[in-house]
Amino acid sequence: MSVLSKAALPLLVAASLLSGCATHSDGSAPLNQRTWPICSVIGGLVGGGLGAIESSAWAAGAGAAGAIAGGLICYAQDGDEDEDGVFDRRDNCPDTPANTPVSHTGCPLPQYPEKTVEAAAGPEVITLDDKGAVMFAFDSAELTEGARSQLQGLMGKLNDASVHSVKVIGHTDSQGADAYNQELSERRAASVAEYLISQGLAASKVTSQGRGESQPVADNDTEEGRAQNRRVELHLN
Template structure:
């Protein structure tokens, strides 16, 4: 018949064996969180297990579970103590190019319907024409000028060929004057249209005066 001592000793040995078994073994394959979380029954003996199961590389995974020892400090790791994959940071997309400002155009018309631009059958500018062009030049110099085309026109008196040449000479006179007023020569072009583009009736004096004109086609 078992003695009292044996009846007490056997359960005690079973308890100690169970606790130590819980501290020294686990069914985890290394993917579980920190080891002490898998030992709910490890109390006093668990402290001994924890102390023996250190973390030499301080990555948060105990050495017994750490598949990748000596991980550099501050390296993110998985539950097995191995570095997490690092992916290159995508470069930020460059800011979009600002949209170009829309092109602005305007047409300035000087004609004999106002002050006379040229003497009869001549290409020399009148004093009133020079004054108008000086004022226009000052405004163009103060703007973001891209180009200015000087277009000469005549009325229908005389032959087509003669009027064509006359319109070209008058356009040249205006372009030359603009250059003298400080408009860059590379931004100025000239063309003559003769009598081919009337804007009024050439059968009247008033109409012919409107057709004798110089147009400045300005682009900003």
């Protein structure tokens, strides 16, 4: 082996070792730009140890060369100490907390509150049922005096310009056949709609619909529950 080769061997071994330990990307390796003094010590020890194989004179020279090479190698590396994905050399905010979104310069991105979409207001529902006052004569679509009085009390609200439409929906309890209850609910809803129109509500604003016993709001096994289910709803849009 030539003298030049023997001189270069310790330096090459030290350089290879430090290059493998130093980091270029994620800061996971312990040796990088910020730890160059440690790299110099390691390089000197490796170089001196390998040089001593040849002679004591070689140990001193190889150790010095290894120390210089080690420091330069690690100083040239670019780590990422705060692990934000931006190399330390370009990181203007080197101590960014973990999991913080950062810009290309390593500084936290501005955070904006999430936009909230307000839910569209649903229709107002006015419920009239037999629990308060009987709405209809037994097994009939004829409005009782109590029902007429309740509806008259609502005319001011229903005629307000903010109310664009009124849907009248009739419901029954579960006594009787389904088909009969459906037909009865339709007649009762139509009866309420006709009365509202007779009291001055614009006919173009009013529609009616029956849903029979399909949408109970209380237990049909009790009289109190059935009284709640025998109801008319006014849906105001």
